[in-house]
Amino acid sequence: MFLERSGEMANIFQKLIPYRSPLELLSEHSKLCVKAANLMYTAVEKYLNNTSVDDLSKEVDALEHAADQLKLQLRNIYSKLKWTYFNKADFLDILHNVDSIIDLTDDVVKVLTINQIDLVPEDIKAPVQELTDTVRKSVEHMDAIIQELKTVVESGFAPKEIEKEDQGVETVEAEERSSDKLGLELGKKLFAKKNEMNPVDIMFLNNVVILLMRIEDRARNVVERIRMITHS
Amino acid sequence: MYVHIKEEGKSVITLFTILVGMFMAFTIGANDVANGMATAVGAKAITPKQAAFLASFLEFLGAVMFGATVTKTIANGIVSIEHITNPNHIIYGALSALLAAATWVLIATVFAMPVSTTHSIIGGMIGFGLVSGGVRVVYWSNLGKIVLSWIISLVVGGLLSFVVFKVIVLTILHRPSPLKAAKKVAPVLIGFTFFLISFLFSLKTLKKPYNVSLLAGLVFFVVAFVLSYLLLRRVINNKSNEYDAVEDIFRHVQVMTSAYVCFSHGANDVANAVGPVALILMIRQAGTANLGAIEIPKYILFIGGLGIALGVLLYGYKVMETIGYNITELNNTRGFSVDFGTATTVLLSSIFGFPISTTHTVVGAVTGVGLARGIEVINIGILRDILISWFITIPFSAGASAILYLILTRLF
Numbered sequence: 001m002f003l004e005r006s007g008e009m010a011n012i013f014q015k016l017i018p019y020r021s022p023l024e025l026l027s028e029h030s031k032l033c034v035k036a037a038n039l040m041y042t043a044v045e046k047y048l049n050n051t052s053v054d055d056l057s058k059e060v061d062a063l064e065h066a067a068d069q070l071k072l073q074l075r076n077i078y079s080k081l082k083w084t085y086f087n088k089a090d091f092l093d094i095l096h097n098v099d100s101i102i103d104l105t106d107d108v109v110k111v112l113t114i115n116q117i118d119l120v121p122e123d124i125k126a127p128v129q130e131l132t133d134t135v136r137k138s139v140e141h142m143d144a145i146i147q148e149l150k151t152v153v154e155s156g157f158a159p160k161e162i163e164k165e166d167q168g169v170e171t172v173e174a175e176e177r178s179s180d181k182l183g184l185e186l187g188k189k190l191f192a193k194k195n196e197m198n199p200v201d202i203m204f205l206n207n208v209v210i211l212l213m214r215i216e217d218r219a220r221n222v223v224e225r226i227r228m229i230t231h232s
Numbered sequence: 233m234y235v236h237i238k239e240e241g242k243s244v245i246t247l248f249t250i251l252v253g254m255f256m257a258f259t260i261g262a263n264d265v266a267n268g269m270a271t272a273v274g275a276k277a278i279t280p281k282q283a284a285f286l287a288s289f290l291e292f293l294g295a296v297m298f299g300a301t302v303t304k305t306i307a308n309g310i311v312s313i314e315h316i317t318n319p320n321h322i323i324y325g326a327l328s329a330l331l332a333a334a335t336w337v338l339i340a341t342v343f344a345m346p347v348s349t350t351h352s353i354i355g356g357m358i359g360f361g362l363v364s365g366g367v368r369v370v371y372w373s374n375l376g377k378i379v380l381s382w383i384i385s386l387v388v389g390g391l392l393s394f395v396v397f398k399v400i401v402l403t404i405l406h407r408p409s410p411l412k413a414a415k416k417v418a419p420v421l422i423g424f425t426f427f428l429i430s431f432l433f434s435l436k437t438l439k440k441p442y443n444v445s446l447l448a449g450l451v452f453f454v455v456a457f458v459l460s461y462l463l464l465r466r467v468i469n470n471k472s473n474e475y476d477a478v479e480d481i482f483r484h485v486q487v488m489t490s491a492y493v494c495f496s497h498g499a500n501d502v503a504n505a506v507g508p509v510a511l512i513l514m515i516r517q518a519g520t521a522n523l524g525a526i527e528i529p530k531y532i533l534f535i536g537g538l539g540i541a542l543g544v545l546l547y548g549y550k551v552m553e554t555i556g557y558n559i560t561e562l563n564n565t566r567g568f569s570v571d572f573g574t575a576t577t578v579l580l581s582s583i584f585g586f587p588i589s590t591t592h593t594v595v596g597a598v599t600g601v602g603l604a605r606g607i608e609v610i611n612i613g614i615l616r617d618i619l620i621s622w623f624i625t626i627p628f629s630a631g632a633s634a635i636l637y638l639i640l641t642r643l644f
Contacts, residue, residue, distance in 0.1 A: 012591050013270050016598050016611050017562060023608055083612035085605045154475045154563065156401035157605060
């Protein structure tokens, strides 16, 4: 008993440094976002083909719950451990945005379970699917940047690794611009159908489009913050 | 008849002091081994069993090779014993200091408080000094230097680790091929470690001239460099990225720096156990309190080193198993920098006779690597805990030692 406790006492490292690296936890959280975004893509595809997405919603909900646990662990680390070379506010902002991505993904899939549109016009289906695909890819690219951030840190902020990171950031920014354009065009198309489609369905689909664009926004916010911390 | 009883009593006290000293050494070995070996075991570079064997050998070696100067400081550099005319009172005083320190370490361990044996024994020596001769018998300027060394050791540990990590970053991690660079730079770092140990051992312990010591250091540098270069040359990259391969190289090199921490720890901390014992044994031998310039006999360091080694082997092993691999994800390059900064600071303090806390130096070293952007997040609040532990440990052990001294001198 005495020596077991002394063992705890002796290992100063456990008191100084968190058992899990915050970056590692963030990377796990981000991987969950990718999984959720892929499920969301499948859900949108199924929804547009008039198939129920209840099962997928449960899966995304479970991922969101797991992500919440990681978020709590991360916040716990940052509330206990006082000093960090990343600006604490920057890191917590990244965490907030990454967490919003999985929350919004969960929202999209849940929204799809509350109202089924019997017949989505073909010229709406394709751009919705395209927008969802762009959003999914952006989340994947954001994840790649977070994973790369681990390499940047491991390399002691080597300039060549920061350069790679910057290229990834530019990709996500370009995707955000293109999905913005796509979302806007989609909105116009939807409201142009006010005389053909049920207005409730129009508002419903527009809401889905807005949620998708928000996910894209969050992914851009994450990568821009990462660029700030790698250049600070 | 009376004289015979008195002599027998003194022998019992001497034997008892040695036993308490051995116990203290044993607890130091059992508790502190994790400071040296935790990063290497955590990195799976070495098993807890291997770590215990290696650590016990090196703690012993460090104690015997470099332990004399700090032991001298504890025995004769904190409290002036010249004012005490009765040699028995010095024996009681040293025993009180040792008992008070051992008790405090025991209490702290039970309550899992991170206290330092170094601070405990210094508090103990101050306590008996104050009640035996008042404030004038404490070497305040020496004590001031020791306290200053506690602050300096934090800073130096941090500075060395900062520099070592920056060197690794610039000469390895930022190079076009980090793996190739690591194969060239790591042997230099290993060679430098061996240079430092052999140079200081020759200069300070063997008292050889500067040029002879330098030559000895260079010979060890070349041998260590060539051997490690040949060994590391064989490492091939089977990792997904080169940085992982670099970490893999440092995973092996870290065994060496962990051993270096144990070696330095043995050199510095043996004094906490045998400082008072040395004082008692020397007074027993001289038969007078007037010791003049003292030399610490090797057998005393041998006893202390043995106690520490036994502590590591018999219980440190269990401590390592308890911790097991369940430690933080500290990269090997970072672990190397922390170990190197810690070990070098502790070894240099031992050479100059400053009893410092290895654990506290680790805190400085980890902070140094953090400041070099090597560790993401650090619990800087530990620095506050360190300050608190100074303010609690020293008064407690001083008070306990003073009370024990008064009791012993009244009883016998």
